[in-house]
Amino acid sequence: RQAQYRLLRNKPAVTQDGHRVSLNMNAGLLVDLPHLAEAGAEGIGLFRTELQFMVASTMPRMDEQTALYAAVLQSSGNRPVTFRTLDIGGDKVLPYMRMQPEENPALGWRAIRLGLDRPGLLRMQLRALLHAAAGRELRVMLPMVTEVGEIHRARALLDREVAQLRRHGHGEPSRILLGSMVEVPALLFQLDSLMQAVDFVSVGSNDLLQYMTASDRGNPRVASRFDPLSRHFLRTLRMIVEGADRHETPVTLCGEIASRPLAAMALAGIGFRSLSMSAAAIGPVKAMLLALDIGRLKAVLDPLLALDNGEDGVRAALVAFAEAE
Ligand code: PEP
Numbered sequence: 001r002q003a004q005y006r007l008l009r010n011k012p013a014v015t016q017d018g019h020r021v022s023l024n025m026n027a028g029l030l031v032d033l034p035h036l037a038e039a040g041a042e043g044i045g046l047f048r049t050e051l052q053f054m055v056a057s058t059m060p061r062m063d064e065q066t067a068l069y070a071a072v073l074q075s076s077g078n079r080p081v082t083f084r085t086l087d088i089g090g091d092k093v094l095p096y097m098r099m100q101p102e103e104n105p106a107l108g109w110r111a112i113r114l115g116l117d118r119p120g121l122l123r124m125q126l127r128a129l130l131h132a133a134a135g136r137e138l139r140v141m142l143p144m145v146t147e148v149g150e151i152h153r154a155r156a157l158l159d160r161e162v163a164q165l166r167r168h169g170h171g172e173p174s175r176i177l178l179g180s181m182v183e184v185p186a187l188l189f190q191l192d193s194l195m196q197a198v199d200f201v202s203v204g205s206n207d208l209l210q211y212m213t214a215s216d217r218g219n220p221r222v223a224s225r226f227d228p229l230s231r232h233f234l235r236t237l238r239m240i241v242e243g244a245d246r247h248e249t250p251v252t253l254c255g256e257i258a259s260r261p262l263a264a265m266a267l268a269g270i271g272f273r274s275l276s277m278s279a280a281a282i283g284p285v286k287a288m289l290l291a292l293d294i295g296r297l298k299a300v301l302d303p304l305l306a307l308d309n310g311e312d313g314v315r316a317a318l319v320a321f322a323e324a325e
């Protein structure tokens with residue numbers, strides 16, 4: 001198996017009916033980087049910058065952040081890297097940062113909320129990213145965005161840092177792209193303004209499922225209770241793709257479900273042409289896509305997603321389709 005996947009490493013993921021799907025990997029530390037070439041990922045679709053902060057015993061200084069980001073870009077060569085700004089709070093605790101205890105951390109003061117309220121921290125990170133990406137493309141992504149206004153505020157901070165860079169005659173990125181995670185359900189009702197406000201979006205299906213189904217992703221009693229391959233969730237994901245397509249905004253998905261071939265198949269079926277997953281999943285997902293005919297899958301999936309009859313046989317139908325092909 002492993003050897004077989006290695007043979008696919010430099011082969012693009014093109015389905016039987018000619019759809020190309022970009023396969024990227026999730027990462028968060030330098031040790032992840034060798035997997036990029038080994039797995040044949042096209043880029044890093046999600047770089048979780050909070051990991052550097054979580055493994056450190058004191059707050060990483062700006063030069064330490066810059067060094068990490070520069071090393072990541074260096075070892076990625078020409079492959080695109082999407083850096084997500086700090087997603088701390090909730091289940092991601094920094095031992096050296098005193099935070100008020102919260103009754104519901106998943107719904108609390110975290111990620112971009114904290115970033116906008118403590119702009120010093122976010123601005124330092126943006127500056128580190130700008131320095132590290134001098135002369136090349138910089139892709140920045142905001143976590144836990146709930147309202148489009150938060151993107152505008154973050155962009156204003158980014159613009160200020162770029163202006164500062166110029167004033168000091170520092171090198172700047174050749175191009176800056178600002179994107180947003182889609183992982184808070186409120187964004188689903190702002191899709192048109194969202195797609196116009198960003199250069200790309202990435203669906204965080206882990207949190208989106210958690211918040212949609214009101215079930216804690218870290219609580220084993222409820223975490224797997226609701227199926228990401230249920231009709232309602234696949235419809236939700238398809239709505240995001242359609243919203244992105246209306247505005248020609250690039251869309252990808254970087255939650256855990258992209259790592260599972262059956263789910264990745266369903267995601268291709270509802271329109272995703274880019275996914276980001278664990279490095280180990282790229283081989284199996286690529287093998288699945290090379291054998292897949294999306295047109296034939298849609299013929300099965302679309303009518304099932306159109307129904308609303310109380311029964312949800314979507315997963316069973318996907319399994320049956322995968323076995324028959
Ligand atoms: C997600 O929520 O799906 C996601 C990719 O981000 P994280 O798992 O880091 O919250």
Ligand code: MG
Pocket residue numbers: 183204206207
């Ligand atoms: Mg998330």
